[in-house]
Amino acid sequence: MSMTLDSKVPSGPLERKWSKHRGESKLVAPNNRPKFDIIIVGSGLAGASAAATLGELGYNVKCFCFQDSARRAHSIAAQGGINAAKNYQNDGDSVFRLFYDTIKGGDFRSREANVHRLAEISLNIIDQCVAQGVPFAREYGGLLANRSFGGVQVSRTFYARGQTGQQLLLGAYQALEHEVAEGTVKMYPRTEMLDLVLVDGHAKGIVVRNLVTGEISTHAADTVVLATGGYGNVFYLSTNAKGCNVTATWRAHKRGALFANPCFTQIHPTCIPVSGPYQAKLTLMSESLRNDGRVWVPDKKKDPRPPGQIPESERDYYLERKYPSFGNLVPRDIASRNAKEVCDEGRGVGPSGLGVYLDFSDAIKRHGEDTIRERYGNLFEMYQNITNEDAYKTPMRIYPAVHYTMGGLWVDYNLMSTIPGLHVLGEANFSDHGANRLGASALMQGLSDGYFVIPSTIANYLATQLGKKVSANRPEFKAAESEVRLRINRLLSIKGKKSVTTFHRELGLLVWDKCGMARDAQGLKDALQKIPALREEFWQNVNVLGDGAEFNQALEHAGRVADFLEFAELMCLDALDRKESCGCHFRLESQTKEGEALRDDEHYCYVSAWEYTGPNTPANLVMEPLTFEYVKLSQRSYK
Amino acid sequence: MNFKLKVWRQKNAVSPGSFKDYDAKDIPSEASFLEMLDIVNESLTGNSEDPIEFDSDCREGICGMCSLVINGIPHGPGKGTTCQVYMRRFTDGDTIWIEPFRAAAFSPIKDLVVDRSAFDRIIQAGGYIVVRTGSAPEANSLPVPKHNADLAMEAAACIGCGACVAACPNSSAMLFVAAKVSHLGLLPQGQAERETRAIHMVREMDELGFGNCRNYYECEAICPAEISATFIARLNRDYAAASAQEALTV
Numbered sequence: 053m054s055m056t057l058d059s060k061v062p063s064g065p066l067e068r069k070w071s072k073h074r075g076e077s078k079l080v081a082p083n084n085r086p087k088f089d090i091i092i093v094g095s096g097l098a099g100a101s102a103a104a105t106l107g108e109l110g111y112n113v114k115c116f117c118f119q120d121s122a123r124r125a126h127s128i129a130a131q132g133g134i135n136a137a138k139n140y141q142n143d144g145d146s147v148f149r150l151f152y153d154t155i156k157g158g159d160f161r162s163r164e165a166n167v168h169r170l171a172e173i174s175l176n177i178i179d180q181c182v183a184q185g186v187p188f189a190r191e192y193g194g195l196l197a198n199r200s201f202g203g204v205q206v207s208r209t210f211y212a213r214g215q216t217g218q219q220l221l222l223g224a225y226q227a228l229e230h231e232v233a234e235g236t237v238k239m240y241p242r243t244e245m246l247d248l249v250l251v252d253g254h255a256k257g258i259v260v261r262n263l264v265t266g267e268i269s270t271h272a273a274d275t276v277v278l279a280t281g282g283y284g285n286v287f288y289l290s291t292n293a294k295g296c297n298v299t300a301t302w303r304a305h306k307r308g309a310l311f312a313n314p315c316f317t318q319i320h321p322t323c324i325p326v327s328g329p330y331q332a333k334l335t336l337m338s339e340s341l342r343n344d345g346r347v348w349v350p351d352k353k354k355d356p357r358p359p360g361q362i363p364e365s366e367r368d369y370y371l372e373r374k375y376p377s378f379g380n381l382v383p384r385d386i387a388s389r390n391a392k393e394v395c396d397e398g399r400g401v402g403p404s405g406l407g408v409y410l411d412f413s414d415a416i417k418r419h420g421e422d423t424i425r426e427r428y429g430n431l432f433e434m435y436q437n438i439t440n441e442d443a444y445k446t447p448m449r450i451y452p453a454v455h456y457t458m459g460g461l462w463v464d465y466n467l468m469s470t471i472p473g474l475h476v477l478g479e480a481n482f483s484d485h486g487a488n489r490l491g492a493s494a495l496m497q498g499l500s501d502g503y504f505v506i507p508s509t510i511a512n513y514l515a516t517q518l519g520k521k522v523s524a525n526r527p528e529f530k531a532a533e534s535e536v537r538l539r540i541n542r543l544l545s546i547k548g549k550k551s552v553t554t555f556h557r558e559l560g561l562l563v564w565d566k567c568g569m570a571r572d573a574q575g576l577k578d579a580l581q582k583i584p585a586l587r588e589e590f591w592q593n594v595n596v597l598g599d600g601a602e603f604n605q606a607l608e609h610a611g612r613v614a615d616f617l618e619f620a621e622l623m624c625l626d627a628l629d630r631k632e633s634c635g636c637h638f639r640l641e642s643q644t645k646e647g648e649a650l651r652d653d654e655h656y657c658y659v660s661a662w663e664y665t666g667p668n669t670p671a672n673l674v675m676e677p678l679t680f681e682y683v684k685l686s687q688r689s690y691k
Numbered sequence: 692m693n694f695k696l697k698v699w700r701q702k703n704a705v706s707p708g709s710f711k712d713y714d715a716k717d718i719p720s721e722a723s724f725l726e727m728l729d730i731v732n733e734s735l736t737g738n739s740e741d742p743i744e745f746d747s748d749c750r751e752g753i754c755g756m757c758s759l760v761i762n763g764i765p766h767g768p769g770k771g772t773t774c775q776v777y778m779r780r781f782t783d784g785d786t787i788w789i790e791p792f793r794a795a796a797f798s799p800i801k802d803l804v805v806d807r808s809a810f811d812r813i814i815q816a817g818g819y820i821v822v823r824t825g826s827a828p829e830a831n832s833l834p835v836p837k838h839n840a841d842l843a844m845e846a847a848a849c850i851g852c853g854a855c856v857a858a859c860p861n862s863s864a865m866l867f868v869a870a871k872v873s874h875l876g877l878l879p880q881g882q883a884e885r886e887t888r889a890i891h892m893v894r895e896m897d898e899l900g901f902g903n904c905r906n907y908y909e910c911e912a913i914c915p916a917e918i919s920a921t922f923i924a925r926l927n928r929d930y931a932a933a934s935a936q937e938a939l940t941v
């Protein structure tokens with residue numbers, strides 16, 4: 053039987069859909085709200101803003117995160133900024149333009165209605181955050197400042213130094229802690245969700261492990277909201293925080309939630325290159341550096357000379373050469389792919405040969421070292437701290453790294469997954485960025501989902517659930533809990549020869565190689581052979597020490613890697629199905645004569661939503677066709 | 692590079708802890724301090740010895756999760772967080788002492804991991820501006836002088852790691868509280884709750900077992916976010932004003 057997906061996009065003109073939908077949505081009366089228990093997993097921008105707002109509305113909220121405080125969610129690390137169509141710069145910005153840029157930036161693989169709603173709500177987000185005391189950058193007149201970000205032609209990005217994510221998260225966290233003080237939200241830090249519990253097909257609870265004591269317990273609620281972030285760490289090395297994982301969404305997938313576009317991952321072009329196998333994570337260098345830095349590699353392969361001794365005539369400023377009109381400012385995917393290409397040709401720099409130069413000498417000559425220091429001083433310092441090199445004197449070395457995942461659990465316009473009662477917010481869902489996310493749009497989406505969308509749409513589900521409360525004593529809870537225990541005991545009893553990290557690193561290298569910036573059918577098929585074998589070996593030979601009933605980080609990591617080992621296969625399967633080059637990913641089989649990405653709208657203008665069919669059987673593809681009424685599909689060109 | 696490590700091991704909150712010796716062998720000088728510990732943990736695991744537990748997440752100096760005292764200094768040498776310390780700062784053959792952040796209000800969890808949830812409770816006491824979602828006025832309707840906005844940002848940069856507490860001979864959380872009170876108090880949006888905020892947060896801090904501020908300024912010296920101790924003076928002013936107000940109204 054094949055399943056069909058109902059996106060529940062409201063009818064009517066694009067710019068009226070959201071207000072119409074809100075007007076027609078069900079309501080839960082204030083006196084009924086405290087009767088509803090809502091579980092929110094995740095306290096990043098999406099989870100914290102949702103928990104704070106739903107608590108304030110009077111619902112009874114339980115919020116979970118694995119860090120020791122809600123304030124430390126991965127959102128804290130976002131640097132660049134958040135977009136909003138305020139048009140404060142009077143440079144022609146509008147809700148429609150932000151909508152259009154986001155749809156086009158996503159390479160026409162997202163839903164028009166969702167993206168338009170996001171652009172509308174962007175205005176409210178800035179108001180909300182400013183009122184909370186988020187110290188955005190300001191002009192001398194005291195009004196809010198903006199910058200241009202991510203290759204768009206208007207200045208619509210709001211920022212708080214290089215710490216925008218931190219400041220937005222602290223705003224949401226403080227609102228959340230206020231609700232904790234009010235008693236509407238109960239916070240469970242250092243608690244990890246390990247499974248979802250379904251009762252009669254509806255999401256009604258979760259199984260969690262207390263990371264301090266190791267205690268396993270269950271929680272029941274009327275609805276479950278996942279805001280658990282992205283899965284970039286399937287690649288082992290990424291710019292994500294160490295703890296980012298796919299466990300919550302993967303467990304929900306195995307319980308029936310469709311997983312959409314898992315192969316849509318974003319590779320950021322300007323990160324500090326890998327320096328050795330001991331390395332635990334990669335560090336992002338802000339994209340803004342490309343405003344003044346020039347990217348180049350030597351003409352000659354394996355040129356041993358230090359950069360200063362390579363004359364101008366023997367350098368290849370390949371972005372300027374190939375894309376004269378955008379030059380060093382081409383979008384992320386193009387910058388990343390070209391870096392890989394020159395390194396594959398053997399012209400990469402640095403000890404590993406996997407790096408390209410980002411050279412500031414011309415900018416320093418033109419503007420003076422002081423100006424450059426003013427613009428990027430903290431980044432140069434960070435670079436020096438990590439690499440021990442002075443980027444004022446010698447070019448930086450950069451290389452692309454995994455940064456963000458556009459794929460996630462499939463959700464409808466109400467942000468509900470294919471499991472009734474399971475809602476998904478933020479990076480964990482697939483909804484708004486298509487095949488490529490624009491800079492400064494993830495923070496916008498997280499807060500839009502959490503502050504503004506879910507507080508309205510959740511009532512559409514809850515209103516159908518009055519009087520249907522379930523208790524955690526039901527057999528479904530006991531069964532899920534004992535499965536979790538069994539799995540933990542299995543992990544602890546293997547006592548094999550390889551560490552969890554070794555497996556994680558091996559998996560990461562494999563998917564980076566076969567399902568990274570460029571992919572082809574042969575490589576993906578190869579990965580699809582190797583991943584199950586690696587998974588098999590993991591369950592035979594992993595070594596997890598210690599006990600389940602105590603604080604045990606190796607055990608936490610083991611559970612996450614076990615899930616990555618399953619998820620990676622779906623990611624490759626999805627990549628194999630999509631035989632077009634699109635957004636962030638390049639299918640070698642689908643390119644133009646000039647070697648640029650070739651999208652295939654005739655065959656692939658759909659969302660790939662995958663249905664779990666059981667262990668060791670391939671997932672089932674369900675398509676949600678994408679239709680465009682308000683924008684015209686066009687090939688992106690940056691020549 | 693090779694190092695001798697003296698690492699605090701403690702099974703849980705109730706068991707006593709002690710320093711144990713470990714060898715860190717063949718560490719690349721480009722490795723970070725936490726990557727050095729990762730390498731040591733890999734070899735411990737290989738020998739079926741329990742790995743050393745320590746907190747970290749972003750490993751970029753912003754989340755405030757990492758929290759080691761290295762050779763007696765919270766976050767170790769240099770000005771950033773623990774995760775931003777690189778091994779090239781040390782000399783081959785060095786002995787390195789590694790301990791958790793210690794304070795009465797931070798109870799131990801295991802090895803180098805401690806419980807800093809007291810900071811969340813201080814925020815719950817008043818570290819916010821109450822604004823119902825959706826009811827905010829248009830953002831540019833209230834200009835904020837750039838100077839104030841910049842100063843507020845400097846205070847808001849606190850990462851909540853707790854190094855200030857670990858460094859203070861009195862285990863005071865004054866710098867943490869001052870940073871939040873100043874951040875919100877410097878903005879026009881934060882005025883309505885300004886005085887109650889100061890008084891509630893300071894009281895909560897006292898109740899949670901943090902010590903008093905005796906102006907040692909160890910906190911400022913150690914702070915990875917470079918929060919200035921001048922914010923403590925600002926907090927004291929708000930606190931005094933609020934106390935006077937309170938005395939009048941009783």
Ligand SMILES: Cc1cc2nc3c(=O)[nH]c(=O)nc-3n(C[C@H](O)[C@H](O)[C@H](O)COP(=O)(O)OP(=O)(O)OC[C@H]3O[C@@H](n4cnc5c(N)ncnc54)[C@H](O)[C@@H]3O)c2cc1C
Nearest residue numbers: 094095096097098118127132133245281478479492494495
């Ligand atoms: C270095 C960097 C810089 C960035 N810069 C920008 C930028 O400038 N602008 C922009 O728009 N975007 C940026 N992004 C992207 C953006 O930061 C993220 O996409 C966004 O913050 C994700 O928010 P979230 O709330 O969905 O998830 P997260 O912030 O990742 O939060 C996930 C939450 O879920 C919890 N969790 C996860 N799994 C479990 C589980 N199993 N059990 C319990 N809890 C769990 C975690 O504890 C956490 O609280 C950047 C990303 C990186 C890596």
Ligand code: FES
Nearest residue numbers: 748750755757774
């Ligand atoms: S791990 Fe985040 S600050 Fe060190």
